[in-house]
Amino acid sequence: MHIPDGILSPEVCGSMALAAAGAVGYSLHQLKQTVSTKTIPLTGMMGALVFAGQMINFPLVVAPVSGHLLGGVLASVILGPWAGCLVIALVLTVQWALFADGGMLALGVNIFNMGVVGAWGGYAVYAGLRRHLQGPQGTVAAAVIASWLSVLAASSMFCVEFAFSGYGRTYDLTNLFALMATFHSLIGIGEGLITGFVLSVVVKLRPDLIYQPQDAATASPAISTSRAITVGVVLALAVAGFLAPFASEYSDGLEAVAERMSFDSLAATDPTVLVLDDYEVPIGENPSWLWSKLSVSIAGVGGTLAVLAAALLLGRGLKPPASRTGAGHAA
Amino acid sequence: MxxxxxxxxxxxxxxxxxxxxxxxxxxxxxxxxxxxxxxxxxxxxxxxxxxxxxxxxxxxxxxxxxxxxxxxxxxxxxxxxxxxxxxxxxxxxxxxxxxxxxxxxxxxxxxxxxxxxxxxxxxxxxAMRRLGLPQTLAAILSFMYRYIFVVFDELQRMREARRARSFTRRGFFAAWQSNAQLIGMLLIRSMDRAERVHGAMCARGFDGEIRTLE
Known part of the structure; x- marks a missing residue:
């Protein structure tokens, strides 16, 4: 699950590490302003709990493989987004330092994907859904949806980083992304189920443990804007992850057609069919083929940005911005 | 442990x-x-x-x-x-x-x-602290490392108690539910423990800063 070293380029690792350090620093700053003396025992204990909880195996239908809790949304729901991000960063650091699980340079990438995109983004979706889903069942349902989305968003984030590491320039990665998205939407179902079961116990026995934002009514507009941005990014990445299978299907279909046509043109050996010649040499020699692939990925990024912009506009226009887009996506 | x-x-x-x-x-x-x-x-x-x-x-x-x-x-x-x-x-x-x-x-x-x-x-x-890891993070990490063993011991005890109570493996769904309930109970106990530890730390004069003898 954790990204090892050697997969992403040092540039990507470095910039992600900077972003992750900034996010962790900001979380610490926020925590110091709210619960100053409780930060160390609460986040430390929650880190230990998530660490121990990850060692409980959940049997899968396929016998020898088993899954486990990831815990980003769970920690955020109990302790709030700032502590949640911090807890995931701690767990990842300890797993690196004790197990060599996840890379050393890639630690920042892992913290960003699971702590920032997973826990912050997951909490943003959860908080948005919470406004519409009342009661203890609402908490559980919102957390289930948020944890499913957070897994998907983290994996989409990895796809983006992988593409930026230079492999996307020369190779077609659509199928890889489709595979990642499909695989992680299944993992996300497991994560959602576990989070839901765990939280239903907590909600039943100790509802006071669930994090309540202190003054939701007097929240400054800056916070709600940043929350809307986070929701937008998470939803955009999730949507991108979802479009990937369709995109790949389309691309497969296109290539199949191209193959058949070029095969036909080969069989005919008709030199006048110049249009079809473009399809005949797809082995990287033809710049136009590369450009078409590039344009597809640019279109994907553009689409993601468009969704982000739409989410931002919705956030500005509608009163509860996050919840409406989130609920719409979930339905 | x-x-x-x-x-x-x-x-x-x-x-x-x-x-x-x-x-x-x-x-x-x-x-x-x-x-x-x-x-x-x-x-x-x-x-x-x-x-x-x-x-x-x-x-x-x-x-x-x-x-x-x-x-x-x-x-x-x-x-x-x-x-x-x-x-x-x-x-x-x-x-x-x-x-x-x-x-x-x-x-x-x-x-x-x-x-x-x-x-x-x-x-x-x-070593990481000397290479620039913030002190609060180092403190939380050492706290977490200390309590991993405690939480894990607690988990082992709860698992043993569950094994003693339930005779057979039931179904696939039940296994998931029972495991998740285990984590849920562990979460409640850990958060209570964190409160107690925090109280004990405050009673000894803890003010949010960890001071070491280095």
């Missing part, structure tokens, strides 16, 4: 264990960066690095069996990702990417494995 169930060989006394911790940290970082920056065409460089790491592991007294078991769990994951690039290009191209990822990933993994099995966590934390 044995103290070293997580990193079993980190408390040895070989030359590797006695090297300065900061030096080891920087050395491993250098190996990883080198493995990433050297192009795959110069694979003998990677080979030399792997040989050096293997030598360092045998000097540190890390058994070959342990290394192989860890690689057995590590390789399928990275292999799956590496294979995916040629797989999405119709197995015609992309094998160079797969091999590069495999080579660099395994090399870096061996480096970190050597580091964590020659340096206990508390010393690694001091």
């Amino acid at each position: 044995p103290r070293d169930f997580l990193d079993p060989f980190s408390r040895g006394s070989t030359i590797c264990h006695r090297l300065p911790d900061r030096l080891k940290l920087i050395m491993v970082l250098a190996v990883i960066v080198a493995a990433m920056l050297v192009p795959a065409a110069y694979w003998p460089v990677h080979g030399c690095l792997a040989a050096a790491l293997f030598l360092a592991m045998s000097i540190a007294g890390i058994p070959l069996r342990y290394l192989l078991v860890r690689l057995l769990f590590f390789l399928p994951m990275i292999l799956g990702l590496a294979i995916a690039v040629p797989a999405s290009n119709g197995f015609a191209r992309g094998w160079d990417v797969a091999l590069t990822v495999l080579m660099r990933g395994t090399l870096s993994f061996m480096g970190v494995l050597w580091l964590v099995n020659t340096t206990p966590f508390d010393r690694l934390l001091v």
Whole structure:
């Protein structure tokens, strides 16, 4: 699950590490302003709990493989987004330092994907859904949806980083992304189920443990804007992850057609069919083929940005911005 | 709970264990960066690095069996990702990417494995602290490391109690529910413990800052 070293380029690792350090620093700053003396025992204990909880195996239908809790949304729901991000960063650091699980340079990438995109983004979706889903069942349902989305968003984030590491320039990665998205939407179902079961116990026995934002009514507009941005990014990445299978299907279909046509043109050996010649040499020699692939990925990024912009506009226009887009996506 | 169930060989006394911790940290970082920056065409460089790491592991007294078991769990994951690039290009191209990822990933993994099995966590934390890790983070990390063992002991006791109460494995769904309920109860107990520990810390004059004697 954790990204090892050697997969992403040092540039990507470095910039992600900077972003992750900034996010962790900001979380610490926020925590110091709210619960100053409780930060160390609460986040430390929650880190230990998530660490121990990850060692409980959940049997899968396929016998020898088993899954486990990831815990980003769970920690955020109990302790709030700032502590949640911090807890995931701690767990990842300890797993690196004790197990060599996840890379050393890639630690920042892992913290960003699971702590920032997973826990912050997951909490943003959860908080948005919470406004519409009342009661203890609402908490559980919102957390289930948020944890499913957070897994998907983290994996989409990895796809983006992988593409930026230079492999996307020369190779077609659509199928890889489709595979990642499909695989992680299944993992996300497991994560959602576990989070839901765990939280239903907590909600039943100790509802006071669930994090309540202190003054939701007097929240400054800056916070709600940043929350809307986070929701937008998470939803955009999730949507991108979802479009990937369709995109790949389309691309497969296109290539199949191209193959058949070029095969036909080969069989005919008709030199006048110049249009079809473009399809005949797809082995990287033809710049136009590369450009078409590039344009597809640019279109994907553009689409993601468009969704982000739409989410931002919705956030500005509608009163509860996050919840409406989130609920719409979930339905 | 044995103290070293997580990193079993980190408390040895070989030359590797006695090297300065900061030096080891920087050395491993250098190996990883080198493995990433050297192009795959110069694979003998990677080979030399792997040989050096293997030598360092045998000097540190890390058994070959342990290394192989860890690689057995590590390789399928990275292999799956590496294979995916040629797989999405119709197995015609992309094998160079797969091999590069495999080579660099395994090399870096061996480096970190050597580091964590020659340096206990508390010393690694001091080294990271001297390399610029903020003090609050270091404090939380050491708190967390301390309580991993406590929480894990509690988990073992709860599992044992569950085994004593429930006679057979029921269904697939029930196993999930029961496991998750276990985590839920553990969460409640841990949060209560955190409150108690916090109270005890405050009673001893804790004001949010950890002061050490360094």
